[in-house]
Amino acid sequence: MIGKAEIDHLAGRLGRENIYTEKEDLLVLGYDSTPEMHHLPDVVVYPRSQDDVVFAVDFCRQEGLPIVPRGSGTGLSGGSAPVQGGMVVCMTRMNRVLEIDEENLTATVEPGVITLDLFNAVAAKGLFYPPDPGSQTISTIGGNVAENAGGLRGLKYGVTRNYVMGISGVLADGTSIQAGNKCVKDVAGYALRDIFIGSEGTLGIMTQVTVRLINPPKAKRTFLAHFQDIRTAGQAVSKIIASRIIPSTLEIMDRTTINCVEDYKGIGLPRYMAALLLIEVDGHPAVVAEEADGVRKVLESIRADAIHEAKDAAEADRLAAARRTALSAVARVSPTTILEDATVPRSCLSETFAEIERLKAKYNVRVATFGHAGDGNLHPTAVTDERNRDEIRRVHDFFSELYEKVLALGGTVSGEHGIGLAKRDYLQRQIGPGGVGVMKRIKVAFDPAGIMNPCKMFPDEAGGAGGGNAEKGGSHA
């Protein structure tokens, strides 16, 4: 706990308006978008500069307080929940775009810049920042880098990691470091930058990020294909990739999702279809024309039950509507929505869908599946009610068994959401004690005192969902 004298000390440096200690603020800054995870920080600060961050980190080290970095709180693995209390450091007020360098095709920003704002700022100069996580209208670049966020364009354009060139940050001992730069090639020493990406706030706090920019595509073609058998949809994905076509979007929705969309918006999707694929190819007009032909040929050769191609932008919007509406349609079915992140080699899609159907029946749970088929990155989404403890237990058992299958297929427990609190046990299963051991030694090298975002990623740390300042939801019922 920290007292008034300490708060005054912080306020003297950071400004009273950048520190919150009232219960009403603490209650709303200890969660992200992960269900059932809610903890209370002791204090929340909003640094305005690198110096402010150094000051906050020094303060926490001296006071022995845990320090938890946070962006907009849209994470899906509990990464920014302050499990042991301490100080939450919100980066959203460090939100300046510092530079767009058109000669080197880079942008340098503070970590609190909103993803879509960066996209728009560079688009105004005719450039393109591709990573587009689902929360891009409010997620921060710092959060995207910390979680190595993906998005719909991942298949063709890659994820956040593929665009980060340089990171400035502050380590737990107060040291400022710079990792990476604007150079296209850089092999000087260990790739510290790459260790920072996806480190979930456990190694330090980012204060500046330099990202790579590319040319935007000049043309785009959009298809929507219907399938009565989900295995055919899986084959379509494999065949498109095998024909050496990399679409910018290759998204799938299963029958449960289709029916949720119809219940909500009634846009005329056939309810008896087992799957829909939304396919977009983009790039140079000549290449796009060739790839669009290729996509159509694949869809015809495997006998998709219907193939729609958009004639113009408005129709492309209509075709994409179903996928765009998927989350909304599924989320409003019930109070609690558990959005998971199972990812397999894309040749294993059909098998994964079959397993999902088998496990839905076995555990008697409602799960709608949609996601980035081209990446093999699926979002099986359980619609449930956290007050129904029996159902919640069955949902967790469902996912646990599904992840066994995913790992058996050579998949991963997280394609884009991160480990955080939610998947600590799964990480161990995937990479084994050897891998976890190395990761822990890396963690100790950066943060010997263990004050940076404690209890995240590794299963046998103290605390967890039930420890510390737990504020678990659902206790009302």
Add this chain to the structure above:
Amino acid sequence: MPETAALGNFAPEDAPSYESILQCMRCGFCLAVCPTYSLTNRERSSPRGRAALARAVAERKLEFTRAVKEEAFYCLDCRACSTACPSGVKVGPIMEFCRSQSHVFHPLPPAAGLLRTFILRKMLPSAELMETSMLPMRLYQRLGLQRAMRNLGVNRLLPALLSKMEGILPALERPLRQVLPRQIPARGTKRGRVGFFLGCAMSLTFPEVSRQTARVLAQQGFDVVTPREVKCCGAPHLAEGDRRTARELAAMNLDLFSGLGVDWIVTDCAGCGCALKEYEEILDGRIEHGRLEAFRRKVRDVSELLAEAGLRTEGFKPFPSSVTYHEPCHLAHGQGVSAQPRHLIRQIPGVEYREMKEANWCCGMAGSFALKELEASRRILDRKLANVRATGAEFLVTANPGCHLQLAWGVRQARMKQPVLHIMELLGRVIPE
């Protein structure tokens, strides 16, 4: 909902339902569209934060503290978060319940409480009292005092609040309710019979606009029935947390309009329309559901009805000007009526329609917010005016009296040239005589 057992630390009467709060999955999509979060960058002043505070009260993790009350009233109730929310949470209405709770836990000081009770329980429910109360202002304008004040710049010496109150009112005419004929027959081929819900703000501050609404409806082939016994729709009461009076008014309007034998119940005020469409929820469990549903099915904003019926454009005079449109929150977010007004504007011959950036972002009026939170309201308005200015459009069109007052005041203050028109005024200028 009827009163049930107390929910957590809420008072038993008029508490939000636990389901409505629990539906929030904290994805944060609402933060991007919330004007007060944009101003403060403070989570508790965001829809997600407000829902979490309500949940903490419901789960007995927090008393209904003064800060909860403050956030409930600092919310603009603009409903932009309802549009953005994937899971269907309606934080605006949840905050309306919290405002009602505020009066239990943090009552106003006696004098202010009496004034509030007088305004909400006596004045607003009575059209006659409202009209009488406006007389001194009309006199002040009629005698040229307002012009004198403005010319001398005296009004600028007033405290900011009084200056805004004085400056925001348009030239007042005789209230329309007293003079609009009870029945206006349809012209041309008749397409139906509408009950015109003439709202207080329209009748008192924009009588000429609503006169045009009735004229346009008749020209478009609708018999227009305007009952003088109409009561306030109850929106101000929901906004100020007096749900009991809101229910009384709703029940009276429901009786009145259900008995008119009309095909539709139409209003040209987005705030009224939104409230009328919520009677079903407000009176749920208190009035037979079939009657509520039948009423709800008939309510239309005037743009919604005209777009649905199809605008008859024969004989329209050209309006060769550029026009931009500001979406009233209670139309776009409260009722989901967004494409229809634009569709009508585009059908007017000669109009060059120019979409503004953030057309569905609040203008900062938000009921009494514009007078209670002068500085915040001003900043929200400035953002809106910058977007209007960027279009270079010659006319600024909207569809709600609150927005109309705020935008007209803002345009005047910023010395911008765009006249502000209600969409029915615009149509009134182009339909044949």
